[in-house]
Amino acid sequence: MATLPTTAEILLKDFGPRPAYPALDPLYGQTPDKLVKTHCCFCGVQCGIQLKVKNNQVIGFEPWEEFPVNKGKLCPKGIKRYVQNNHPDRLLHPLIRGEHGFVETSWDKAYERTTTAIQEIQSKYGKDAFAFLGGASMTNEKAYLNGKFARIALGTANIDYNGRLCMVSAGAANKMAFGVDRAANPWSDIPLAKALILAGTNIGECFPILTDYIWRARDNGAKIIVIDPRITPIGRTADLILPVKPGRDSALANGILHALIKEDLLDRDFIARHTTGFDKVEELVENYTPEKVEEISGVSRKSIYRAAEIWGEAPTAMLLHARGIEHHTKGVENVLSYINIVLGTGKIGRPGCGYGTITGQGNGQGGREHGQRCNQLPGGRDINHPGHRQEVSEYWGIPEAELPGQGLTACEIIDAIEAGKIKGLLSISFNPLVSIPDSNRTKKALDKLEFLGCIDFFLSETAQHADVVLAGSLQEEDEGTVTNGEGRCIRLKQSITPPGNAKVDWQIICDLGKRLGKEKYFDFKNPGEIFTELTGISANAPVDYSGMSYERLEKEMGLFWPCPSPNHPGTPRLFEGGKFFHPDQKAKFFGYEYRAPAEDVDADYPLFFTTGRVVSQYLSGTQTRRIGELVDQYPEPLCEIHPLMAAKLGVKDKMPVRVITRRGEMVVPAQVVTTIRPDTVFVPYHWAGKKAANQLTNRALDPISKIPEFKVCACRVEKV
Ligand code: SF4
Numbered sequence: 045m046a047t048l049p050t051t052a053e054i055l056l057k058d059f060g061p062r063p064a065y066p067a068l069d070p071l072y073g074q075t076p077d078k079l080v081k082t083h084c085c086f087c088g089v090q091c092g093i094q095l096k097v098k099n100n101q102v103i104g105f106e107p108w109e110e111f112p113v114n115k116g117k118l119c120p121k122g123i124k125r126y127v128q129n130n131h132p133d134r135l136l137h138p139l140i141r142g143e144h145g146f147v148e149t150s151w152d153k154a155y156e157r158t159t160t161a162i163q164e165i166q167s168k169y170g171k172d173a174f175a176f177l178g179g180a181s182m183t184n185e186k187a188y189l190n191g192k193f194a195r196i197a198l199g200t201a202n203i204d205y206n207g208r209l210c211m212v213s214a215g216a217a218n219k220m221a222f223g224v225d226r227a228a229n230p231w232s233d234i235p236l237a238k239a240l241i242l243a244g245t246n247i248g249e250c251f252p253i254l255t256d257y258i259w260r261a262r263d264n265g266a267k268i269i270v271i272d273p274r275i276t277p278i279g280r281t282a283d284l285i286l287p288v289k290p291g292r293d294s295a296l297a298n299g300i301l302h303a304l305i306k307e308d309l310l311d312r313d314f315i316a317r318h319t320t321g322f323d324k325v326e327e328l329v330e331n332y333t334p335e336k337v338e339e340i341s342g343v344s345r346k347s348i349y350r351a352a353e354i355w356g357e358a359p360t361a362m363l364l365h366a367r368g369i370e371h372h373t374k375g376v377e378n379v380l381s382y383i384n385i386v387l388g389t390g391k392i393g394r395p396g397c398g399y400g401t402i403t404g405q406g407n408g409q410g411g412r413e414h415g416q417r418c419n420q421l422p423g424g425r426d427i428n429h430p431g432h433r434q435e436v437s438e439y440w441g442i443p444e445a446e447l448p449g450q451g452l453t454a455c456e457i458i459d460a461i462e463a464g465k466i467k468g469l470l471s472i473s474f475n476p477l478v479s480i481p482d483s484n485r486t487k488k489a490l491d492k493l494e495f496l497g498c499i500d501f502f503l504s505e506t507a508q509h510a511d512v513v514l515a516g517s518l519q520e521e522d523e524g525t526v527t528n529g530e531g532r533c534i535r536l537k538q539s540i541t542p543p544g545n546a547k548v549d550w551q552i553i554c555d556l557g558k559r560l561g562k563e564k565y566f567d568f569k570n571p572g573e574i575f576t577e578l579t580g581i582s583a584n585a586p587v588d589y590s591g592m593s594y595e596r597l598e599k600e601m602g603l604f605w606p607c608p609s610p611n612h613p614g615t616p617r618l619f620e621g622g623k624f625f626h627p628d629q630k631a632k633f634f635g636y637e638y639r640a641p642a643e644d645v646d647a648d649y650p651l652f653f654t655t656g657r658v659v660s661q662y663l664s665g666t667q668t669r670r671i672g673e674l675v676d677q678y679p680e681p682l683c684e685i686h687p688l689m690a691a692k693l694g695v696k697d698k699m700p701v702r703v704i705t706r707r708g709e710m711v712v713p714a715q716v717v718t719t720i721r722p723d724t725v726f727v728p729y730h731w732a733g734k735k736a737a738n739q740l741t742n743r744a745l746d747p748i749s750k751i752p753e754f755k756v757c758a759c760r761v762e763k764v
Contacts, residue, residue, distance in 0.1 A: 244368015423585025
């Protein structure tokens with residue numbers, strides 16, 4: 045058989061039509077040896093799926109209809125996820141950079157090169173000069189292990205994860221308002237709601253199977269309000285669309301709360317008994333008349349009043365939001381301003397009443413709970429809290445003084461590399477070169493590193509810059525747990541073992557820990573032992589998994605935390621009876637004046653530039669850009685532009701346009717659509733190099749969550 049080009053070769057150099065993609069797997073369609081009940085590897089719905097396995101290869105799938113979240117349904121990514129196995133790009137051996145590029149090497153040499161680099165850099169520049177970046181698609185076990193490895197084996201404060209680009213604004217706001225960072229309700233509550241606000245959440249493309257829950261609510265008579273600068277697919281379900289100007293969300297939320305007050309639609313009894321801080325917020329939003337908010341946000345006063353009426357008059361209601369309001373330099377303020385609407389009307393803690401953030405990544409919830417964030421220790425503990433530090437150091441058996449303090453966040457780590465303060469980086473399942481805003485700067489920063497090590501299963505764009513690549517595992521090659529967007533911890537089963545000479549990720553981390561002289565802390569024989577340690581250390585912590593076991597998770601189709609004892613049923617719905625997680629059991633209101641985005645439109649850059657996902661791609665595309673059928677659905681980024689703006693620029697559908705911001709420019713085909721504001725353009729972010737939307741985005745950070753402002757900056761568009 046002729047040698048086929050790898051998909052990496054095709055994708056990295058090809059900006060034209062994609063060559064035909066032959067069937068890669070001769071086992072496709074054959075009778076499997078076994079069916080493995082596990083979960084999709086992509087978004088935070090974590091749909092149940094049965095993988096068909098033959099000869100240690102995944103050859104297809106069957107629906108898993110008993111799993112309650114998706115009941116057998118899957119989106120295009122879930123249907124095609126099995127194709128990533130046996131891909132010619134799969135890394136089968138560790139790679140080491142030689143004079144002429146990468147060469148395959150032994151594990152011994154790869155580990156030796158990595159640990160020597162760590163030791164040399166740390167002895168020359170200090171412990172914190174070596175950083176670690178993890179991922180929120182990884183299991184809870186790996187998230188826990190990443191944190192332990194960074195703190196004990198590396199002794200660095202500088203560990204963070206790619207959820208910093210994703211859920212952290214919601215997480216910070218949840219802690220501030222409710223005292224806990226988790227969705228308030230199981231998704232089974234959604235169909236019970238009679239009103240839904242979907243703010244900045246493209247559910248149909250980013251969390252596709254949750255669409256079914258929204259439709260069931262609609263079929264039960266719910267009124268649906270969608271707030272977005274684009275009419276995304278879920279907008280077709282809406283009764284009311286509020287097409288907010290990018291970056292104006294807090295003003296709009298203040299305006300809706302103002303209208304609720306004027307229309308006497310608040311639950312004053314709930315506010316008095318279960319919350320604090322409302323008086324100040326009431327005073328603040330007095331100025332946010334719908335007339336004024338119309339001017340700021342571009343949403344008509346009539347629509348603002350209508351939204352308040354729909355929400356306020358409904359007997360039950362839920363608010364769901366996502367990156368659309370979170371990816372801002374005021375992401376935390378935006379989320380808290382929306383939470384004020386929920387608290388002010390007392391619509392929380394009851395069936396069909398509540399709140400949730402749509403997590404972006406497969407383990408977006410669990411990935412942020414077990415200690416791989418720069419400010420966090422296992423069990424959702426605070427790294428700056430003396431009691432929490434003591435508990436963790438005692439459990440680990442190290443002096444508290446040896447536990448590093450708070451380090452830098454993901455974007456700050458890249459900035460510190462650029463500034464020459466961080467000299468070495470180990471990255472696992474994170475592709476910062478594609479994911480972090482202002483990617484031209486990211487590339488220059490990575491080139492300054494004295495050592496870059498990557499643990500991954502495909503050669504991501506970041507891994508292409510590495511000195512050592514450690515061939516890790518795909519989700520189906522390992523086992524463990526993840527926690528989906530509603531807070532349900534579920535069990536992932538190992539379907540196959542890693543091919544060739546690749547290893548499971550947890551083993552690689554443990555091997556490195558042992559080679560760095562910390563054998564006794566990384567003496568795990570399987571993920572089950574890591575989970576036992578994770579659940580044990582979480583006892584009595586803010587995030588308590590201590591009543592969970594693999595057996596229970598399988599038998600009960602997942603468990604919601606808090607789950608503090610083996611007999612505890614878990615906690616699907618939080619805040620019942622108006623009991624919140626602050627010491628006084630009350631929720632807190634926080635009010636904020638509207639402030640403009642870090643970079644607003646002006647005469648030179650008159651259009652808003654915003655980014656997001658498409659249904660057939662996932663994150664930086666490392667996996668989905670290698671799945672031919674998904675590539676065929678959306679082969680390259682397009683620039684959504686309104687017909688009015690297109691006509692002004694003399695641009696027609698599919699014509700190339702140049703999109704320019706203060707950081708870079710890209711040429712992309714126009715997609716002329718009526719479903720976007722005329723003052724806004726949208727480009728999805730799943731591609732690399734000259735196709736990367738993040739060449740253009742702004743790395744300005746939210747002061748609390750340190751999330752970058754992916755969702756708004758200023759651009760101009762030119763006809764090419
Ligand atoms: Fe389900 Fe999300 Fe996977 Fe689609 S991508 S099948 S919605 S888990």
